[in-house]
Amino acid sequence: MPERVREPERESGGGAGAGRAGALRAFGLAEVYNPSMVPTLRPGDQLVVQYGAVVRPGDVVVLRHPFRQDLLIVKRAVERRDGGWWVRGDNPYVENDSREFGAVPDELVIARAWLRVRPPRGLQRSPRAVLSWAATAVRPLSRRLRAR
Numbered sequence: 662m663p664e665r666v667r668e669p670e671r672e673s674g675g676g677a678g679a680g681r682a683g684a685l686r687a688f689g690l691a692e693v694y695n696p697s698m699v700p701t702l703r704p705g706d707q708l709v710v711q712y713g714a715v716v717r718p719g720d721v722v723v724l725r726h727p728f729r730q731d732l733l734i735v736k737r738a739v740e741r742r743d744g745g746w747w748v749r750g751d752n753p754y755v756e757n758d759s760r761e762f763g764a765v766p767d768e769l770v771i772a773r774a775w776l777r778v779r780p781p782r783g784l785q786r787s788p789r790a791v792l793s794w795a796a797t798a799v800r801p802l803s804r805r806l807r808a809r
């Protein structure tokens with residue numbers, strides 16, 4: 662089953678004074694549903710994404726599945742090839758990536774993930790549990806973590 666993310670909501674608008682505010686509207690949220698990016702991302706993680714951002718090798722991206730364009734998936738951009746981006750999941754046991762569907766055309770890569778927010782697990786509210794969660798809950802996504 663493909664990695665799914667909830668369709669990110671984008672603000673619409675424009676007009677007078679939309680200059681700097683327009684840049685802020687280029688950001689949105691996506692939620693990870695499946696394990697193709699484990700250990701980097703887990704189901705339930707939220708991603709802060711930027712639409713139309715420049716993609717470089719190693720970036721985590723949100724893209725439309727080449728065979729089901731109504732389905733958004735999260736993968737790591739590995740390299741540019743003829744015809745688009747070669748993308749892979751970080752989980753070596755899930756092969757729903759370019760090994761299955763080939764290079765992804767640029768127009769299907771819709772956003773770059775900038776930040777991962779991991780929601781708290783369980784109902785523990787002790788100070789130690791909260792500090793432990795807070796230390797790892799928000800993390801910028803690094804290009805150093807490469808798909809295998």
